[in-house]
Amino acid sequence: MSGGVAAPSPVATPAPAVVVSPNAPAGATPQAQSPVIATPPFATPTPAASSAAPSAAQTTFPASSAATATPVQAPISPAPSAIIAPVAAPAAPVAPAAYAPPAPAPVVDTAPAVAPVSPAIPPVSAPAVFAAPPAAPAPVAAPTPVLAPAPAPAPEPAKSSWLSRFVPSAAPAPVPAPAPTPSAEPATASEPAAAESPKASWMTRLRNGLSKTGQSITTLFIGVKVDENLFDELETALIMSDAGVEAATSLLTALRARVKKERIEDGERVKVVLRELIAAHLKPLERTFDLSRSTPVVTMITGVNGAGKTTSIGKLARHFQQNGKPVLLAAGDTFRAAAREQLVEWGRRNNVTVIAQDGGDPAAVAFDAVQSGRARNMGVVMVDTAGRLPTQTHLMEELKKIRRVIAKADNTAPHEVLLVIDGNTGQNALQQIKAFDDAIGLTGLIVTKLDGTAKGGILAAVAAGRNGVRPVPVYWIGVGEGIDDLQPFVADEFAGALLGMTS
Numbered sequence: 200m201s202g203g204v205a206a207p208s209p210v211a212t213p214a215p216a217v218v219v220s221p222n223a224p225a226g227a228t229p230q231a232q233s234p235v236i237a238t239p240p241f242a243t244p245t246p247a248a249s250s251a252a253p254s255a256a257q258t259t260f261p262a263s264s265a266a267t268a269t270p271v272q273a274p275i276s277p278a279p280s281a282i283i284a285p286v287a288a289p290a291a292p293v294a295p296a297a298y299a300p301p302a303p304a305p306v307v308d309t310a311p312a313v314a315p316v317s318p319a320i321p322p323v324s325a326p327a328v329f330a331a332p333p334a335a336p337a338p339v340a341a342p343t344p345v346l347a348p349a350p351a352p353a354p355e356p357a358k359s360s361w362l363s364r365f366v367p368s369a370a371p372a373p374v375p376a377p378a379p380t381p382s383a384e385p386a387t388a389s390e391p392a393a394a395e396s397p398k399a400s401w402m403t404r405l406r407n408g409l410s411k412t413g414q415s416i417t418t419l420f421i422g423v424k425v426d427e428n429l430f431d432e433l434e435t436a437l438i439m440s441d442a443g444v445e446a447a448t449s450l451l452t453a454l455r456a457r458v459k460k461e462r463i464e465d466g467e468r469v470k471v472v473l474r475e476l477i478a479a480h481l482k483p484l485e486r487t488f489d490l491s492r493s494t495p496v497v498t499m500i501t502g503v504n505g506a507g508k509t510t511s512i513g514k515l516a517r518h519f520q521q522n523g524k525p526v527l528l529a530a531g532d533t534f535r536a537a538a539r540e541q542l543v544e545w546g547r548r549n550n551v552t553v554i555a556q557d558g559g560d561p562a563a564v565a566f567d568a569v570q571s572g573r574a575r576n577m578g579v580v581m582v583d584t585a586g587r588l589p590t591q592t593h594l595m596e597e598l599k600k601i602r603r604v605i606a607k608a609d610n611t612a613p614h615e616v617l618l619v620i621d622g623n624t625g626q627n628a629l630q631q632i633k634a635f636d637d638a639i640g641l642t643g644l645i646v647t648k649l650d651g652t653a654k655g656g657i658l659a660a661v662a663a664g665r666n667g668v669r670p671v672p673v674y675w676i677g678v679g680e681g682i683d684d685l686q687p688f689v690a691d692e693f694a695g696a697l698l699g700m701t702s
C-alpha cells in the first residue's frame with residue numbers, strides 16, 4: 200500500500216481493542232467496541248502470560264460475543280491493542296506453546312461465525328495471550344457452524360501475470376510437475392500450477408526486472424572486441440544501473456586486471472569474469488536470517504512510505520511459517536486504518552494473529568505484541584511501522600521510541616531491525632539506509648520491486664559502503680507482489696540477473 204502516511208504524533212488516546220478472526224468476513228474492519236477483554240479461543244493464561252499482558256482491554260471482532268472484563272492498567276499504553284486472531288479455530292485450552300500450523304484452508308470469508316471465541320471463556324487478566332488455531336477443538340462455545348475450510352481470499356494476481364510472462368521464455372530445467380509443495384499455508388485453490396521450477400521463475404522475474412541494465416550490458420558483449428571501449432561502456436552501464444561511480448570504477452579496475460592477466464579476448468568470457476567480480480563485491484551483503492535463535496525473534500520493519508513493508512511482512516509470515524516458526528504480527532501503524540486492514544488481510548492469508556489498535560501509541564502495540572509473542576512461544580514477532588521519511592524528525596523519534604519500548608518487553612529485543620527499500624529508489628536508498636541506521640541501528644535490508652527496475656545496481660553501491668553508509672546486509676529481495684515473491688539475497692544469482700545471464 201503506498202500513499203503518504205503522514206502519521207500524526209502518537210497520541211495515547213485510550214482506544215478500544217479488537218480481536219478479529221481471519222475467518223471474519225473479508226474486508227471486515229475491526230470494530231471498536233467498548234473496552235472489554237475477550238478471551239480468545241486460545242490459551243488459558245499461564246503465569247508468564249498473565250504477567251506479560253500489558254493491555255487494558257480488548258474486544259473481539261466480530262465481537263458480538265465478547266465477554267466483558269475489568270480493564271487492566273496498561274503499563275505502557277493506556278490504549279489496549281486489538282488482537283486480530285488468525286482463525287476461527289476452536290479454542291485451545293492449553294498453553295501458548297500449543298501453536299499449530301494453520302489447519303487446512305482456514306480462511307472463510309463466508310462464515311462470519313466468528314470463532315468459537317469468547318463467550319464461554321472467562322474473562323482473564325491476560326488479554327494479550329492467545330494461541331493460534333490449535334489442533335484440538337475446544338469444548339468452548341463453538342456451536343457455530345464455522346469454518347468450512349475456506350478458499351483463501353483473493354488469488355495472487357501478480358503471480359499469474361509473471362507466470363504468463365515467463366511462459367514464452369526458455370525454461371532450461373526439466374519442468375517439475377505442479378509440485379505438491381508442503382506448505383504450511385492453506386493451499387490457495389486458485390494458485391496456478393507452476394509450469395517451471397519456482398527458482399527459474401523468480402530468477403526470470405528478477406532478470407526481467409533488471410533487464411534494462413542486463414540488456415544493455417548483454418548487447419555490449421556480442422561480437423565485441425575486448426578493449427578499452429568495452430570497459431568504458433561497461434562502466435557507464437553499471438553507473439546507469441545506480442551502482443555508483445565508486446563501485447563501478449572499482450569493478451572495472453578489477454575487470455581490466457583480470458582480462459589482462461588471463462589474456463581474455465572473448466567477450467562472453469569477459470562477461471563471466473564481470474559476474475564473478477560483481478558477485479564477490481556483493482557477497483558481504485549476503486546474510487541468512489537466523490531462525491534458530493531463542494524465540495521469538497522480534498523484528499521491526501521500517502521504511503519510507505510505499506516501500507513494500509507490509510507486503511514484505513505478509514511474504515515473510517509465510518516464509519517463517521513454512522520454516523516451522525509461528526508468527527505474530529503487530530500493526531504498528533495505528534493511525535492509518537487502511538494500513539491496519541492491509542496487515543490484517545495478510546494475517547488472514549497466512550492464518551496468523553495480528554495485534555492492532557485504532558489510534559494510540561504504536562510503541563504500545565509493539566509492546567503488547569512482544570509480550571504476547573513471548574507468552575505464546577511464537578517463533579517470530581514482526582512489528583510493522585508506518586512509512587516515514589528520514590526528514591520527518593518526529594516520526595524518526597517515534598521509531599526510536601518503538602525500539603526502546605520493545606526492549607522493555609524483552610531486553611534482548613528487537614533482534615532484527617529491517618529497512619525495506621524500494622529497488623526503484625536509486626541512489627536515494629543510500630540516504631535512507633544511513634538515516635534509519637543512525638536512528639535505530641539496522642540489522643538488515645529487504646530490497647523490493649526488483650522485478651520492475653533497472654536500478655538493481657544500487658546494491659553494489661550499498662556494498663561499497665562509502666559516505667558513511669554502512670554495508671547493511673540484505674536478507675531478502677522482492678521480485679513481485681505475490682506471497683511467494685520474496686527470495687533470499689544470493690550475491691551470485693543477483694550478479695547474474697544484473698548482467699542478464701540465464702544461469
Ligand SMILES: Nc1nc2c(ncn2[C@@H]2O[C@H](COP(=O)(O)OP(=O)(O)OP(=O)(O)O)[C@@H](O)[C@H]2O)c(=O)[nH]1
Pocket residue numbers: 200201202203204502503504505506507508509510511538585586587619647648649650651676677678679680684
Ligand atoms: N512489483 C512489486 N511490487 C511490490 C513488491 N513489494 C511490494 N510491492 C507493491 O508495492 C506497493 C506498496 O507496498 P506496501 O507493502 O503497501 O508498502 P508499505 O511500505 O507498507 O506502504 P506504507 O504503509 O504506505 O508505507 C503495493 O502495491 C505492493 O503490492 C515487489 O517486490 N514487487
